[in-house]
Amino acid sequence: MTITGTHIALDTAPQADLRPLELAIVLPTYNERKNIATMVERIDKALAGIAWEVIYVDDNSPDGTADEVRRIAQEDTRVRCIQRIGRRGLASAAIEGMCATSAPFVAVMDADHQHDPALLRGMLAAVNSGEYDLAYASRFAEGASTEEWGRPDRVKASGFANKIANKVTGVELTDPMSGFFLIPAKILRADAHRLSGVGFKILLDILATVDTPLRVKEFPMNFAARAEGESKLDQTVVFEFLVGLYDKWLGRIIPTRFALFGTVGAMGVVVQVAALWVLLHFVFGVRFVIGNWSESTTFNVANAIAALVAMTFNFVLNNELTYSDKRLRGFGPVLRGWAQFAVACSLGLLTNVGSAAVLKTIGIHSAIAVVTGIVLGAVWNFALSSKFVWGKY
Numbered sequence: 275m276t277i278t279g280t281h282i283a284l285d286t287a288p289q290a291d292l293r294p295l296e297l298a299i300v301l302p303t304y305n306e307r308k309n310i311a312t313m314v315e316r317i318d319k320a321l322a323g324i325a326w327e328v329i330y331v332d333d334n335s336p337d338g339t340a341d342e343v344r345r346i347a348q349e350d351t352r353v354r355c356i357q358r359i360g361r362r363g364l365a366s367a368a369i370e371g372m373c374a375t376s377a378p379f380v381a382v383m384d385a386d387h388q389h390d391p392a393l394l395r396g397m398l399a400a401v402n403s404g405e406y407d408l409a410y411a412s413r414f415a416e417g418a419s420t421e422e423w424g425r426p427d428r429v430k431a432s433g434f435a436n437k438i439a440n441k442v443t444g445v446e447l448t449d450p451m452s453g454f455f456l457i458p459a460k461i462l463r464a465d466a467h468r469l470s471g472v473g474f475k476i477l478l479d480i481l482a483t484v485d486t487p488l489r490v491k492e493f494p495m496n497f498a499a500r501a502e503g504e505s506k507l508d509q510t511v512v513f514e515f516l517v518g519l520y521d522k523w524l525g526r527i528i529p530t531r532f533a534l535f536g537t538v539g540a541m542g543v544v545v546q547v548a549a550l551w552v553l554l555h556f557v558f559g560v561r562f563v564i565g566n567w568s569e570s571t572t573f574n575v576a577n578a579i580a581a582l583v584a585m586t587f588n589f590v591l592n593n594e595l596t597y598s599d600k601r602l603r604g605f606g607p608v609l610r611g612w613a614q615f616a617v618a619c620s621l622g623l624l625t626n627v628g629s630a631a632v633l634k635t636i637g638i639h640s641a642i643a644v645v646t647g648i649v650l651g652a653v654w655n656f657a658l659s660s661k662f663v664w665g666k667y
């Protein structure tokens with residue numbers, strides 16, 4: 275094939291692989307540019323003789339991961355790239371990748387070399403034989419090791435989460451939180467619409483969602499240290515996991531993110547009252563600070579400051595927990611996010627107070643009016659900040 279400018283001489287293009295596709299390997303990525311070429315090489319070596327494709331699902335990484343994938347894909351059509359704009363999340367990326375292939379078997383793997391592609395061949399054989407519905411690589415099975423990983427803290431956290439996971443799913447696996455598995459595409463697609471796609475525990479999500487229990491084959495793995503770049507999922511593994519569980523069981527009644535947002539908001543109320551108390555007793559209580567303000571001015575100023583403290587507290591907590599998958603980082607983005615959050619909150623407050631006032635004038639009991647105002651304000655706050663603070667649009 276010759277390429278001159280944008281012109282491609284197709285007559286000399288290499289023949290596509292005409293064997294039917296057997297296996298698709300889905301690799302979700304966020305800032306993994308340096309890990310792409312080496313991973314494709316390793317997969318190629320590991321799967322000689324098998325018709326495979328790899329699908330990178332990249333959430334528009336600022337380091338140019340998607341461009342790097344396309345560069346390699348130009349020369350190797352078995353490599354594909356889904357570039358998602360304005361989206362974040364490992365689980366949803368894995369689901370979309372698995373739904374984007376015609377291969378009868380799909381595997382999901384980390385792109386950072388922590389998972390060894392050499393296991394894929396055995397995993398495929400196990401499921402292809404019809405004896406198993408799912409093959410996965412375990413960090414904690416007999417014969418596995420996490421020594422190279424060098425993160426005893428996370429080994430501990432995973433161990434704890436695994437215990438709860440086994441209890442609630444009723445499936446006894448040594449590592450239900452593993453991110454490396456292979457499954458027939460049919461099984462996945464049959465239930466894809468019921469998967470929650472929240473958090474990072476896609477395997478657990480699948481196990482908890484399917485109606486007929488899957489026959490699972492476990493492969494011990496040596497969980498390596500990541501090759502290049504840094505982990506995105508560091509601090510909040512256990513938290514993510516609990517959120518995943520909530521989402522599975524109650525998420526349909528009150529959406530998970532809204533529940534988190536509401537919980538943080540309720541904590542904010544406590545913070546505001548506490549801050550107001552501290553300000554009135556310890557700061558504004560001192561005469562020279564306030565000069566000769568009247569009592570109500572003192573109260574209003576103290577309360578405004580307390581509200582700001584609470585709002586900042588809410589912003590930080592939402593950034594760390596509610597939107598941990600879209601967390602704003604760095605001084606500029608955090609400051610901008612905080613300001614946008616402040617605007618969203620003031621609009622929420624207007625809705626809150628305004629709707630309560632309207633309800634009261636039409637004769638609704640004031641308690642009901644106030645509670646309705648709070649709920650409407652919260653929904654409005656949530657909608658605005660999801661869209662403008664932690665969303666892309």
Ligand SMILES: Nc1nc2c(ncn2[C@@H]2O[C@H](COP(=O)(O)OP(=O)(O)O)[C@@H](O)[C@H]2O)c(=O)[nH]1
Pocket residue numbers: 301302303304305306331332333362363364367383384385386388500504505506507508599
């Ligand atoms: N598409 C996508 N991939 C992600 C996201 N977060 C993490 N990943 C990828 O998921 C894999 C595992 O993430 P990593 O940060 O290594 O998590 P850890 O191994 O648990 O520390 C890597 O290939 C990441 O690039 C995300 O928000 N979107």
Ligand SMILES: [Mg+2]
Pocket residue numbers: 384386388500505
């Ligand atoms: Mg990793």
